[in-house]
Amino acid sequence: MRQKDETKAQHILRATLDEVQVVGLAGLSIEAVARRAGVATGTIYTYFRNKDALLDALYLHTKQKFAAFVFSDEGLPLRAAFTQMAKAYVSYMIENKDEMVFMTQMANSPYVTDETRATVALGVRPATALLERGKAEQLLKPLDTAWMLAFLSGAMGALAPLAAGLPADQQAEFQDAAALLCWDALKA
Amino acid sequence: MRQKDETKAQHILRATLDEVQVVGLAGLSIEAVARRAGVATGTIYTYFRNKDALLDALYLHTKQKFAAFVFSDEGLPLRAAFTQMAKAYVSYMIENKDEMVFMTQMANSPYVTDETRATVALGVRPATALLERGKAEQLLKPLDTAWMLAFLSGAMGALAPLAAGLPADQQAEFQDAAALLCWDALKA
Amino acid sequence: MRQKDETKAQHILRATLDEVQVVGLAGLSIEAVARRAGVATGTIYTYFRNKDALLDALYLHTKQKFAAFVFSDEGLPLRAAFTQMAKAYVSYMIENKDEMVFMTQMANSPYVTDETRATVALGVRPATALLERGKAEQLLKPLDTAWMLAFLSGAMGALAPLAAGLPADQQAEFQDAAALLCWDALKA
Amino acid sequence: MRQKDETKAQHILRATLDEVQVVGLAGLSIEAVARRAGVATGTIYTYFRNKDALLDALYLHTKQKFAAFVFSDEGLPLRAAFTQMAKAYVSYMIENKDEMVFMTQMANSPYVTDETRATVALGVRPATALLERGKAEQLLKPLDTAWMLAFLSGAMGALAPLAAGLPADQQAEFQDAAALLCWDALKA
DNA sequence: GATGAATGAGAGTTCATTCAT
DNA sequence: CATGAATGAACTCTCATTCAT
Missing domain, CATH: 1.10.357.10 (Tetracycline Repressor, domain 2)
Incomplete structure (x- = not known):
């Protein structure tokens, strides 16, 4: 199996940061973050409980x-x-x-x-x-x-x-x- | 014919300001503003082109x-x-x-x-x-x-x-x- | 090579039965069954073609x-x-x-x-x-x-x-x- | 404005009943109910707080x-x-x-x-x-x-x-x- | 002009299933 | 064979906006 990859969590955080630059915090969607991070939407939820938790962590x-x-x-x-x-x-x-x-x-x-x-x-x-x-x-x-x-x-x-x-x-x-x-x- | 009523526009702006105190900008919904202002949701669109315009005006x-x-x-x-x-x-x-x-x-x-x-x-x-x-x-x-x-x-x-x-x-x-x-x- | 283990299939069936008591048939998720049975989600699919087949078998x-x-x-x-x-x-x-x-x-x-x-x-x-x-x-x-x-x-x-x-x-x-x-x- | 129409609530209930015959309770989706009732998905929520409330009411x-x-x-x-x-x-x-x-x-x-x-x-x-x-x-x-x-x-x-x-x-x-x-x- | 029911696109989230390890 | 991270379709629900009345 694929091991949970902390690198991937970092990618997601980075993608979130980048996406906020473009669309703003209000316009941020999980799907856009996933697309930018190159993962499926569901994968975000493997690393972060929900959108709030992702932003809080970042x-x-x-x-x-x-x-x-x-x-x-x-x-x-x-x-x-x-x-x-x-x-x-x-x-x-x-x-x-x-x-x-x-x-x-x-x-x-x-x-x-x-x-x-x-x-x-x-x-x-x-x-x-x-x-x-x-x-x-x-x-x-x-x-x-x-x-x-x-x-x-x-x-x-x-x-x-x-x-x-x-x-x-x-x-x-x-x-x-x-x-x-x-x-x-x-x-x- | 009823004229556009500037008093009503003021009520809507005030209601928007008050609502933001309670729910924050991110949680602001037009329906809540309308309820607080005592008007119908549709009425807001008589005075402001859309949500962005309302906030911009305020x-x-x-x-x-x-x-x-x-x-x-x-x-x-x-x-x-x-x-x-x-x-x-x-x-x-x-x-x-x-x-x-x-x-x-x-x-x-x-x-x-x-x-x-x-x-x-x-x-x-x-x-x-x-x-x-x-x-x-x-x-x-x-x-x-x-x-x-x-x-x-x-x-x-x-x-x-x-x-x-x-x-x-x-x-x-x-x-x-x-x-x-x-x-x-x-x-x- | 490890053989398919009928004991494990029994565990999975038992876990399914128990889980249904708690969350009902509508609330049943494969992941919860796997957790209760002490196996990985994927393992369930070794013993049962899919969720329907598992429930049908049980x-x-x-x-x-x-x-x-x-x-x-x-x-x-x-x-x-x-x-x-x-x-x-x-x-x-x-x-x-x-x-x-x-x-x-x-x-x-x-x-x-x-x-x-x-x-x-x-x-x-x-x-x-x-x-x-x-x-x-x-x-x-x-x-x-x-x-x-x-x-x-x-x-x-x-x-x-x-x-x-x-x-x-x-x-x-x-x-x-x-x-x-x-x-x-x-x-x- | 359009008055809330109790006939429409009845239509939605009827559509729900019919849809359950076809797909079962487990397979019931709000979107299918709306389609069958001839209304938009959002309209369901004008008459029923959520899916649970709709089914409970029916x-x-x-x-x-x-x-x-x-x-x-x-x-x-x-x-x-x-x-x-x-x-x-x-x-x-x-x-x-x-x-x-x-x-x-x-x-x-x-x-x-x-x-x-x-x-x-x-x-x-x-x-x-x-x-x-x-x-x-x-x-x-x-x-x-x-x-x-x-x-x-x-x-x-x-x-x-x-x-x-x-x-x-x-x-x-x-x-x-x-x-x-x-x-x-x-x-x- | 005023109303609020109706709309439907789009959001966050779940979860059965797959597959790299 | 076992694992569990990854996938992505499908779901419920929200809400800015429209429009029949």
Whole structure:
């Protein structure tokens, strides 16, 4: 018999991501995903309980990949760590536009389970820690951490579409600008 | 002969806004809107060409109402004008949570036509003008205006959910903080 | 080389019978049968051509087991033979509720082939013979034999659900009553 | 607008009954019912919540029509009332073979709700009353009423297929025989 | 203009059966 | 022979839109 193939699950997730770029989350159909993944419709259900579960899984996967790239704490001094995160954020946006589009569309959808939201929230902890360190060192404004995070991620997220089509020679400039704005906004 | 009744169109738009709060944009059905508006399903098609047109119209209407409140240029000095806009943004968010929810859900949907996006963009002109004045006066960083706008509206939009349930006595504080962060981010 | 294993076929038949008790004939899926039997879905197709053939085989098997128990002619005098059959019918119903449920659900289903129906009919021959002997001896009403059989099996079958949950001390009484009614109905 | 048309509901019920004759309960599809009824699939759902509700409604309707014809108490003396019921049962079977087929197939299906079963049970009350009167008058055997009812309806139901194709000149004979057997079975 | 029953394309999902391993 | 992943036709049901009244 054919063994359940995790590669195939990855193919399906990838096909879902690609299909959302083309037709949007609202226009997504399982049949189109299957066609794009090169499998039968029924096969999707071997790997994912239903459409919701597929999208939830893709969201979790995408968010975790994103968080792993952007939110790493490498023990740098505060300002440097902050800047590095901001730059990582921007460069991830530029190089993974499709994932950003997907995450944005999912954020306000009913597909994401509470459990996934909770798990995703954990990935942000390095950023939370960084902000709190900054407040303790009185380098940052003494505001609510959740508040600051929302401000930052909203601002950065809104820049994603602008970052998308950027020529390579302006990317460094873009990163620097974004990092600077974020820092100036929060610094004490 | 009964004339098309603009009051009825308003009822339908309002019902649509309310229904989206409850079931989300993805769960919105014309029949539910009709029921909530107290009209027959067919009647909706007298006032709006189809579902897309209804949502597009509501989006345009909501955005324009929002822009009219927030983006007014009253000839104040730069910093004062900037602060006033930020505060107006926050207070609008707090008092019109349902519209914010709707605008957020629509922003990345296929329902909004390019024409509407263009029209909506016009409403932002006072803010554009303000930012360009600030750059000319060298009070703001010399960045691309569209870039700055995206940054600001992303940041403010992300604060909306946090602003929503805020007790009255913390709203002034919230407004001041938001205005300060935005200013510090952009100031030269 | 492993041979086809008749034990495994029995397991599958048994699992089918059990599964029907739980989900009904309409809710029966091959996968559930396989799971219950502890084999792979594909294995079922080694022993039975398809779902219809599996159910047909189980029906035939169940009917024949039932007939072997109930319809035996042991050369008793007519009334005694008749009573014995009726009692055997009832006691079989009580002790093999699951098979009765299955036979009832199958009786009006499209799964049973004409061939099986014909074969099953043969099992009833001792009862046919008994009734014809009764008619010849003028102890029974001179009605069509098939007619009498239908009457009897319908009546007895309808009592099955009532017999099912009966406490042990009422079973003898139940058997006597059933036998008496059947006899009174048919006797000349 | 078109008013909801109870005639159409009747058409759909009739189409369902007819379709079951051809493909069986297990093979019944909503689309086939719609085609036979001459309406669109969606229209079925204007009149019935879903497939289960359609079948449940048809079952209830069929059972009640049947009960109204067969179980009427017209104050006849016991034996005459009994005989009349038995004959009515048989003649109904002969003239409404399709309904009998449907009722038989539904009886052991998961489609029938408990509520419908309870309502259907009420239709049998005249028969219950008759049997109890017979026991009080000591004309019938002193058995449990539910038990007697099961016996009778099982016996009669089993005769249905035999009654179906009967030439007109044998129907009276068939009715008499059935009534006699039932009476002899239960009489004290 | 208003109504809401009617339409039917298209959605998600199941499941008997096949077949590569 | 045994496995269970893969298949895809077929199912029920929804809902944007139309149209007879």
